[in-house]
Amino acid sequence: MSTPDLDAVLRAQLKQTLDHTPWTQLAGRRLERYDGKVRDCFIDAERGERVIVVTDRLSAFDAVVGSIPFKGQVLNQLAQFWFEITRDLAPNHMARVPDPNVMVARECTPLPVELVMRAYLTGVTSTSIWKAYEGGARTFCGHALPDGMKKNQALVAPILTPSTKAAKGDHDVSVSKTELLAMGRIEPALFEKAEALAVKLFAAGQQHAAARGLILADTKYEMGVDATGELVVIDEIHTPDSSRYWYADDYEVRLAKGEEPRSLDKEYVRRWLADVAKWTGDGAPPVMPDDVRIEAAKRYIASYELVTGRPFEPDTRPPLVRIAATLEAT
Template identity: 60%
Template sequence: MPLDPAVLRNALAPGGTLDTLDGRFDALGTRYSGKVRENFSRGQERLIVVTDRVSAFDVVLGTIPFKGQVLNRLAQHWFELSAEVMPGHVLDVPDPQATRAIECTPIPVEMVVRGYLTGSSSTSILRAYERGERSFCGHALPEGLRPHERLAAPLLTPSTKAAKGDHDQSVSKDVLFERGLIDPETFGELEARVMKLFAFGQAEAAKRGLILVDTKYELGRAPDGRIVLIDEIHTPDSSRYWYADGYEDAMAKGEPPRALDKEFLRRWLVSKGFLGDGAPPPLSPEIRTEAANRYVELFEQLTGRPFEPDTEAPQERLARNLGLG
């Protein structure tokens, strides 16, 4: 269901979305501000506040009403579902847009899994294919693939974590080994697990009429030595989703599949001439509204439950729920 227009109007007004957190929150631990999330580390725990900021092509564009709530709750949903395949870092969810997690030592490799030949950024497998490349991260690609076509089998295309402001770099596993980022044995183990996780995610999404197109996993070592899933899982910030219904039709017509993720925002940016470099165009109220409704739609489609937005002013609610008075 689309969001109530009155609720949206309030959320679009200044202070209605969560952009940054004020200094009070520094009492929560050592802060690391990501593009979208504010992370606070304190000993064995990490508090992750999912703001309403939205990024595309690794650039923050502005905020989208209720995006933090949708992402945090979707990650929670998937962490719970996928625990049988691989344990996650979640301890509890003290606020609709915050998660308390186990502080882990991150494995410095992003485990990207791709089921389809798609994407719009210059680093995507589709752009590489269109440039004539027939090897991607060490995987041979056959001739004659069409844009958005399903790959014969999902591919693991790891990327190195870029420093803030830089783009991540897709590499073959041999490059990871050469750089000493991970050893072949650990990589082999993690590869098997994330491929299983992706198959699980695709099967669950299929039950809901969705295609999990591609995603990115991050893993870390917990204090007890176990390797667990950290960060977020199968959210629209880390994954692409398409409607299963209509996919074949779109392919037959040579059109892009109907997406339920940030792809429409990327396409909107591309239509404005923005490909990731320079200043992004400002988000209009219309595009923010459309984005909010799409995030809500994805939540409802994936979980089968209505999205009930918490409409309290986010910063004050968070301060209270996180024990800051």
């Protein structure tokens, strides 16, 4: 799609972003509804399925701050892409994608921990590895960090920094493996299996990203146990919401100059919130101007196209009508 066309499509879409879903039932099926920050889930206990509607909501600093045109379609289809190409490395929850905004998944019992993999000394939030390092810490989640490192520099090797899942509204807490196991929240053997999958997936993700001119700086995995007891990757993987992606070509030059890497993730929105609107999560979020929403949409779309090497084909039909019709039929 040419740039002026894309602009017009994005501007038209501002008025019909998917920011909520109204359903309490789908196709007469008895479903339990769970609304996450970004996704609305409908759980079909009978079929052991979770119908995940990926909305256009954007969450930053642990709050929903607005909606971005086509963000749901981009994220869902990126997760689908990654689940397909990593299927042989790690089993995942994806069953089918009946609509650009919908993934039907195997319902699992989530592990009480998120598996965060980091390859760079970076971050903006108070709980990030960079803020800890800047504040003088030389170990992070049990990993030793050498003196004299610069912001955004590569770590000696990728590290796993588990994060315990907080209740809704609270912030997650990063812990070392030893601390995590001491909490008794998860069986050591199960955690180690999850750790091994996270390490493998991250290496594969970094390798694919590099081949596409990108750096996968860090990411977060969620895993769960399915009805048969198998450990599987759930949620989403390697999307710009769960990962930090940088352009590789000018990374070194910018690092040397002390400039921030050019990023493909929601860093752009975080920066607008923090630097322009002076909001970092306390109180009501500011209203995002149309131009910020459009710029953010372009970045999400670019991430899809760069990562997959395929053009993004937006589905511009009114989302609620379209999704309801699809789900009635599934």
